Amino acid sequence: MGLRLRHLATDALTWGDLKAVITCSPRTSALYRVRHPSEHEWHLDRLLLADMADSLRWLVWAKSADAQQGRNRPEPIPRPGVNTTNERIGNSTDIRNVNELLGWT
DSSP states (O other), X not given: OOOOGXXXXXXXXXXXXXHHHHHTOOTTSHHHHHHOTTXXXXXXXXXXXXXXXXXXXXXXXXXXXXXXXXXXXXXXXXXXXXXXXXXXXXXXXXXXXXXXXXXXX
């Protein structure tokens, strides 16, 4: 951008401009890496690759004997901003019960 800190508080770089530069810094900038050390490497392509890897691991698991018993489910690849990997697993119900609950009978 060609800006220097010596330009701060002048018409070339106001305090508002500095705030905009800091808050809108792109993911590839050094400033973003310093402000978000755990997230700066997780671009959209890496998030999609991790999702595909998780899906493939789940598909392989789904065809196994462990899946029939509901055990040893593969853990997803950890992603920044996701605090827990626990998934809510409950009992299934009949479609008629769901339709009745929603009033679609």
